[in-house]
Structures are given as C-alpha cells and as structure tokens.
Amino acid sequence: MRCDVCDTKIPPGADRCPNCGYRVRHSSTATHTLATSANYPEPEVFKPKRNKKIYIPRREKSRDRSQRTKTSTFRKYIIFIVALIAVVQMASVFIGNIVTDYNSHNYTEFSGESLQEGIDNGDDDGTMQIALDYENDLKTFFSDELLLQDVEADENYYIYGDNLSASTNVYGSDDVINLTASISFQNQEPYHQSITLSWNNQGTIRENDLNLDQAQIEKINEKFNIDIFGAIEEYKSKLKVDEDDNTRFVVSDYKDDESIYLSESYGIDDEYFIYLSLGQDIGDN
Numbered sequence: 001m002r003c004d005v006c007d008t009k010i011p012p013g014a015d016r017c018p019n020c021g022y023r024v025r026h027s028s029t030a031t032h033t034l035a036t037s038a039n040y041p042e043p044e045v046f047k048p049k050r051n052k053k054i055y056i057p058r059r060e061k062s063r064d065r066s067q068r069t070k071t072s073t074f075r076k077y078i079i080f081i082v083a084l085i086a087v088v089q090m091a092s093v094f095i096g097n098i099v100t101d102y103n104s105h106n107y108t109e110f111s112g113e114s115l116q117e118g119i120d121n122g123d124d125d126g127t128m129q130i131a132l133d134y135e136n137d138l139k140t141f142f143s144d145e146l147l148l149q150d151v152e153a154d155e156n157y158y159i160y161g162d163n164l165s166a167s168t169n170v171y172g173s174d175d176v177i178n179l180t181a182s183i184s185f186q187n188q189e190p191y192h193q194s195i196t197l198s199w200n201n202q203g204t205i206r207e208n209d210l211n212l213d214q215a216q217i218e219k220i221n222e223k224f225n226i227d228i229f230g231a232i233e234e235y236k237s238k239l240k241v242d243e244d245d246n247t248r249f250v251v252s253d254y255k256d257d258e259s260i261y262l263s264e265s266y267g268i269d270d271e272y273f274i275y276l277s278l279g280q281d282i283g284d285n
Helices: 029-035 056-104 115-120 127-145 214-224 228-238
Strands: 109-112 149-160 163-173 177-186 189-202 240-242 245-254 258-266 271-281
Touching: 115 127, 115 149, 115 163, 127 149, 127 163, 127 177, 127 189, 127 214, 177 214, 189 214, 214 228, 228 245, 228 258, 228 271
Parallel strands: none
Antiparallel strands: 109 149, 149 163, 163 177, 177 189, 189 271, 240 245, 245 258, 258 271
C-alpha cells in the first residue's frame, strides 16, 4: 500500500504513513495501536512533502494582481487614444488655417479632367476652349481622313496661380497602325505635340520595307508637320540592343525643341513590333 498524500510505501500492518503521518483509511484497532507507538509517533503538524504543496492563496493574489495590471494598461491605452485624437484634431485645424491662408494669396493649385467642366466653372482664360476645339478637329481627322477606328480622347487641365495649361490626347487604330496625338496648350495656343505610331512589321525595319500605307502617312505628316519616313530612315541604322532586353532595339535623341524615340522588338513569325514617337515644340510659347 502507498500513501495517498506523498506516495510513500506503507509497511504491512501500519495505519499511518512513515513519511508524512497520513492516516490510512479503514485501519483496524490493532493496527491503529501499532501506528501510534514510539516507532510511528502521531505528528503534531501535518506537513506534506514540498512537491505536493498547493499555494492557492498566492495564485489568487497573483491573478488579482494580473487583472489589476490589465485594467490599468487598458486605461492607459484609452487615455493615449483620446489624447491622439485630440492632437490630430488640433493639427487638422492648424493645417486648414494654413491652406486657407495659402489660397487667400492666390497660390491655388488645381487640376481637372474635363475641359468643358473647367470652361463651365469659369476657370478658362481661352486656353481650354482652344484645346477642346483642337481635340474635336483631331477626332474628325482620325475618323474621316485616316479612316481609323475606335477613336477616343482624354483631356485634362492644370491651374497654378494665374497660369493655366491644358492637354488633349486623341487615339485611333486600324488593322495596321495605332496612332496617338498628344497636344499641350498654354496662353491660348498649342505649344508642344507628340505623335506616336506603332505597328507590326514583317522583318526588321533595318533590312525590310515598312509595312505602312504611304498615303495615310503623308496625311499624318501634313497634319502635324512631321516626316515619319525620314525619321525612320535616319535613325533605323542607329538602333542598338537594349541593355535590359536583348530582344529589343532602341534609339533616342533629344534636341532643344524636338525629340525622337524609336524601338523595335522581335515578336513571332519573323514580325517586329515598331514604336515611333516624335515630339516637338510648336507655337510661340
């Protein structure tokens, strides 16, 4: 038999544990007399082994202390959040005063997408109306003269103080080419244009004919006062392998009032994707 408290082996006939003095259950009168002899004295204080001690009061105190700590921490968080909200509100008021003062000195920055909306709001000095008229003219040119499909346009304007600028981009395509005309305006006239043309060519343009319609290109040249064939002829021999992509060849040149970017990328079935962008300043700005 073993003690229920300390698991010490109890000698036969004993009714108490020789280690902790725990009374064995259901002992007889004879064994009880033997257990209370000099060899097995009745302990004055019941002292279980240390590894069996249970500190319930301490645990309760620790739990209470932990609960108080959590409550205190939660209150600190609440106070911090309230203080942070107050600081943000004060900063918003301060920044709002700065913006109001900034605007009152006529240093307003503003941008918008619809030219007509800017005109209707009274923001136009004549520049947006000219840009809008030019955009409508280009859309007609793309559709009726070049016979391009899916003709679309996007536009925007920008105001800084007393300066206003506007721009329009007109897109169109057919079975061969994709064409984009981007025109910027300021002081009631256009001041910069960028004409972008892309198509698939059978073989590299360095060694093969251009897969472009001669009459169509001539109309584009005349409309925008550029020379597409001349630019390709001048720069195609300068195409070099792109450092980041060995399947693409690029060349670019930037001058005071004009720029050119030409690239060709190898595709499939011996086709090359050609991309040409010609930019130049126009008008008197």
